[in-house]
Amino acid sequence: MTVRPSNVTVKVVMAATGAVFALFVLVHLLGNLKVFTGAEHFDGYAHWLRHAFEPVLPAGFLLWTFRIVMAVCLVAHLWAGWVVRVRGRRARGRVRRRPSSLRSWAAHSMPATGAVLLAFIVLHLLDLTIGARPAAPEGFVPGAAYDNLVASLRRWPIATAYIVAMLALCAHLAHGLLSVVVDFGVAAGRRGWRIVSAIALGFGLLVALGNLAIPITVLAGGLR
Numbered sequence: 001m002t003v004r005p006s007n008v009t010v011k012v013v014m015a016a017t018g019a020v021f022a023l024f025v026l027v028h029l030l031g032n033l034k035v036f037t038g039a040e041h042f043d044g045y046a047h048w049l050r051h052a053f054e055p056v057l058p059a060g061f062l063l064w065t066f067r068i069v070m071a072v073c074l075v076a077h078l079w080a081g082w083v084v085r086v087r088g089r090r091a092r093g094r095v096r097r098r099p100s101s102l103r104s105w106a107a108h109s110m111p112a113t114g115a116v117l118l119a120f121i122v123l124h125l126l127d128l129t130i131g132a133r134p135a136a137p138e139g140f141v142p143g144a145a146y147d148n149l150v151a152s153l154r155r156w157p158i159a160t161a162y163i164v165a166m167l168a169l170c171a172h173l174a175h176g177l178l179s180v181v182v183d184f185g186v187a188a189g190r191r192g193w194r195i196v197s198a199i200a201l202g203f204g205l206l207v208a209l210g211n212l213a214i215p216i217t218v219l220a221g222g223l224r
Contacts, residue, residue, distance in 0.1 A: 007087065014080035015183035017073040018176050022203070024070065025169065029210045035223065039146035046145035078118075085111060107175055113168040120165035127152050153218040162215045166208040173204035 031049075035042045052062040126135035128148055133140075135158075137151035153159050177200035181188075188196060217223050 005083075007084075010080045010083045011183040013076055014084065015180040017077040017080070018180050020070075020073050021077070022173060022177060022180075025173070025207050026203075029207050032211060032214060035146060035149060035214060036217075042146040042149075043144065046143070050143075074121075078114075081111070081114065109171060110175060113172040116165060116168040117172060120161065120168075123158075123161060127158065149214075150218055150223050153215045156219075159215040159219055163212060166211050169211075170204040170208035173207060174201045176200075177203060 031045060034045050049063050051059050123135055126132045128136070128145075130136070131140035131142060131148070137148065137155065139151065140148055153162065174197075178193075178197055181196050181200075214223075
């Protein structure tokens with residue numbers, strides 16, 4: 001009996017959407033780091049995202065197109081992850097293997113780190129996009145991206161959630177990017193896989209540490 005969709009299809013969907021997310025977090029990091037250039041530049045960047053290519057495109061067109069694409073990718077990624085997990089459990093039966101190395105721990109922790117990231121996405125949207133209390137800081141002002149970000153990260157619970165999410169993101173990227181290479185059928189020797197693993201880990205650390213610099217600087221009083 002042929003299983004539909006095939007495991008290959010499911011893994012390609014997960015790999016493709018994972019690659020999209022990896023590119024997104026890198027671009028998002030570059031945008032976030034503009035906060036260190038001051039309120040004027042950071043707010044200008046946020047304004048550009050909302051009004052890019054006017055009047056050729058209507059206001060918000062680019063931003064909403066991007067949001068829809070990311071939402072579709074998120075649904076597809078969650079679906080593929082669920083299918084892979086369910087089929088894996090069925091294949092193993094009652095056998096449960098304990099992680100024997102850092103790499104196997106990263107693989108086993110993907111659902112947990114993914115759940116942390118999903119919860120953070122919801123919090124992040126309520127906080128800095130929608131401005132819904134109590135997730136958003138008191139006095140949230142639409143369009144005041146710099147002030148809203150600093151006011152939000154001054155709160156220890158939000159800053160802690162941000163830090164935990166970035167640690168989860170690092171672990172998720174480190175194993176996820178390696179899986180992307182595998183699922184796309186790239187062949188490499190033992191040395192090649194070590195290089196790919198090192199690049200994936202380096203990418204995860206780069207994104208996580210870059211983003212972590214923001215709440216740490218806010219808490220230290222470097223951003224006001």
